[in-house]
Amino acid sequence: MIFGRSQRGKPPVEPVTLKILVAGGFGVGKTTLVGAVSEIRPLRTEELLTEAGRPVDDVSGVEEKHTTTVAMDFGRITLREDLVLYLFGTPGQERFWFMWDELSEGALGAVVLADTRRLEDCFAAVDYFERRSIPFVIGVNCFEGAARYPEETVRKALDLDADVPLVMCDARDRESVKDVLVGVVQHAMTQAAERRRAAAP
Template sequence: MRRVKPAAPHGNAAPVAIKILVAGGFGAGKTTLVGTVSEIRPLRTEERLSEAGRPVDDTGGVEAKRTTTVAMDFGRIDIRPGLAVYLFGTPGQDRFWFVWDELAQGALGAVVLADTRRLEDCFPSVDYFERRGIPFLVAVNCFEGARRYPADQVRSALDLGAHVPVVLCDARQRDSVKEVLVEVVELALTERQSVYS
C-alpha cells in the first residue's frame, strides 16, 4: 500500500511559526491569557508565594494572588492553517527578569498585558520592547471591579507613541485573547515586511 504524504498548508508553502512574548506586571494575567487560548496543555512554572518573598512581592491590588511564574508560561495556537503562534509568558517580578533576554530571542512581537489598578507595572515591559525594537501592543486586561479607561487615556498614561496599539481584553475569554493575538501577529508581520521591503 502506497503512503500518501499530507499536503503542506497553502500548496507547497512550509508552515510558519511565530514567537510572541506575553509580558506585564506581577498579577496582570499573563498565565491566565496563555492558558485561556492555548490549544495544547500549557506549560507553567508557577510556585506558591512564600513568606520569604513577602518583602519583595508587592501584592497591593492583587491580594488574592497565591502563585507566581518563576521562569515562563508556554502555549501554542493555530491562528489559521499553516500559521502557528508560540506564546511565551514572561515572569512579572523583577528578580526573574534575567530570563527575559533568553525568552526574547527570535520573538517577532509581544503583548504587554496591563492592569489599570497597577498601570505603572507596565513601564519595564514597554521600555524593554522599545529598547530592543520588538513590535508590541498593550492589552488592558479588564478585571472585574477595576475602573475602565478608554484606550487613549491608557496610551497617554503610558506615554506610548501612536504606532503602539492599545486594546481592551479579558484574559479569561478565549475570543478576546484571540483578537489580541491576531492584532499583534498582524503588527509583527507588517513591521517585518517594512524592514525587508
C-alpha cells in the same frame, strides 16, 4: 504528461510557527491569558508565594493570588492551519529579568498586558520592547471593578508611540485573547514591511 503549476495538487501545508512573548507586571493575567488560548496543557512553573517572597512581591490588588510564575508560561495556538503561535509568558518579577534576553531571542512580537489599577507595573516591559525594537501590542486586561479609562488616557499614561496598537481584553476569554494575538502578528508584519521599505535603495 506535464501538469501546469495551477493543476498541481496542493502541497500539504507546513505551518509557519511564530514566537510571541507575553509580558506585563506581576498578577496582570499573563498565566491566565496563556491558559485561556493554549491547545496544549500550558506548561507552568507556578510556585507558592513564600513568606520570604512576600515583602518583595506586591500582592496588593491581587490578594487572592497565591502562586507565582517563577520560570515561564508556555502555550501553543493554531490561528490558521498554516499559522501556529508559540506563547512564552515572561516572568513578572524583576528578580527574573535576566531571563528576558533569552526568551526574546527569535520572538516576532509581544503582548504587554496592563492593569489600569497598576499601570506602572508594565512600564518596564514597554521600555524593554521599545529599546530592542520588538513590536508589541498593549492588552489592557479589563478586571471587573477596575475603572475603565478611554484608550487615549491609557496611551498617554504609557507614553505610547502612535502606531502601537492598544486593545481592551479579557485574559480569561479565548476569543478576546485571540484578537490580541492577531493584533501582535499584524502589527509585527506591518513594522517588518515598513522596515523593508525604509531599507530599500
